[in-house]
Amino acid sequence: MLLSLISMLVGATITWWVARSYYEKASHDLSMEAAELKKLNTLMLRGMEEAGMAEFSRDHEGNIQGMKINMSSNIQAGSATIKCDASVMPKNSS
Incomplete structure (x- = not known):
C-alpha cells in the first residue's frame, strides 16, 4: 500500500x-x-x-492606433456638381 x-x-x-x-x-x-x-x-x-x-492615426510614441479612411465623391446631375470629401477615424483617435 x-x-x-x-x-x-x-x-x-x-x-x-x-x-x-x-x-x-x-x-x-x-x-x-x-x-x-x-x-x-x-x-x-x-x-x-x-x-x-492607407493613413494611420498614431499615439504619442508613434504606435499605430487606428486607420484613417479618406473618401471623396462627385455627384453630377445636369449642370450641377456636388463634391464631398470626408475622413473617418475611430472615436478615440486624435
Whole structure:
C-alpha cells in the first residue's frame, strides 16, 4: 500500500515536471512568434502608408492606433456638381 502511494507520487511529480517544462518552452516560443508577427505587421502597415494606400492615426510614441479612411465623391446631375470629401477615424483617435 505504501509502495503504491510512493510510486503514484513519484509518477505525478515526474509528469508535472515534464509537462511544466514543455509548457514553459511552448510559452516562450509563442512569445517569440508573436513578437516577430507584430514586427512584420508593422512593416507591412508602414509600407502601405508610404505607398499612399492607407493613413494611420498614431499615439504619442508613434504606435499605430487606428486607420484613417479618406473618401471623396462627385455627384453630377445636369449642370450641377456636388463634391464631398470626408475622413473617418475611430472615436478615440486624435
